[in-house]
Amino acid sequence: GNSVTQMEGPVTLSEEAFLTINCTYTATGYPSLFWYVQYPGEGLQLLLKATKADDKGSNKGFEATYRKETTSFHLEKGSVQVSDSAVYFCALGTGTASKLTFGTGTRLQVTL
Amino acid sequence: SAVISQKPSRDICQRGTSLTIQCQVDSQVTMMFWYRQQPGQSLTLIATANQGSEATYESGFVIDKFPISRPNLTFSTLTVSNMSPEDSSIYLCSAYYWDRVFVTDTQYFGPGTRLTVL
Numbered sequence: 001g002n003s004v005t006q007m008e009g010p011v012t013l014s015e016e017a018f019l020t021i022n023c024t025y026t027a028t029g030y031p032s033l034f035w036y037v038q039y040p041g042e043g044l045q046l047l048l049k050a051t052k053a054d055d056k057g058s059n060k061g062f063e064a065t066y067r068k069e070t071t072s073f074h075l076e077k078g079s080v081q082v083s084d085s086a087v088y089f090c091a092l093g094t095g096t097a098s099k100l101t102f103g104t105g106t107r108l109q110v111t112l
Numbered sequence: 113s114a115v116i117s118q119k120p121s122r123d124i125c126q127r128g129t130s131l132t133i134q135c136q137v138d139s140q141v142t143m144m145f146w147y148r149q150q151p152g153q154s155l156t157l158i159a160t161a162n163q164g165s166e167a168t169y170e171s172g173f174v175i176d177k178f179p180i181s182r183p184n185l186t187f188s189t190l191t192v193s194n195m196s197p198e199d200s201s202i203y204l205c206s207a208y209y210w211d212r213v214f215v216t217d218t219q220y221f222g223p224g225t226r227l228t229v230l
Binding site for chain 1: 116153157170213218220221224
């Protein structure tokens with residue numbers, strides 16, 4: 001079956017530091033990959049997505065590249081801000097408007 | 113962007129009782145889902161709420177424990193029945209909307225209902 005593995009958190013960084021959150025997946029076929037973000041007290045929001053190998057999703061300074069050869073979709077940001085503090089979820093889906101399989105989430109805490 | 117609201121936002125319940133969680137979306141949607149997020153765990157899909165027919169449950173979840181209603185295209189409820197402490201979780205509803213930024217159907221989530229069972 002499908003599964004998503006994310007790095008354990010929490011991740012604590014100073015403002016302007018470089019961020020990487022690792023995500024690897026197991027899936028049959030060719031899934032779409034997603035990063036969702038959950039700010040305190042809010043619902044999950046789609047941050048970025050990629051639908052095929054070598055696609056790069058990007059939004060709000062975050063980016064992730066769909067790597068089929070390593071079954072990975074690592075999230076990166078060159079310079080984090082305090083406002084980026086949240087929980088980040090990697091997820092995969094198969095088919096249009098499909099059910100999503102989520103990783104366990106990684107909490108990011110950015111300090112001044 | 114989509115607006116999905118849930119009520120209640122949190123509750124503390126006694127063992128053996130039931131709680132109904134409401135999910136309201138701000139426009140008509142075809143597909144709505146209910147997820148559970150247990151402490152320290154990932155989101156797990158409970159069921160797909162189908163308008164006009166019975167919900168479709170995932171393996172490990174049954175209608176007697178988690179009855180779902182979907183009376184129209186903007187509203188759904190999930191009931192957690194005969195609760196035990198193991199049901200303590202965050203319950204989230206979601207729906208697919210057309211997203212103009214990503215130019216695709218995108219799954220949006222409500223803020224969740226934090227349930228504690230004593």
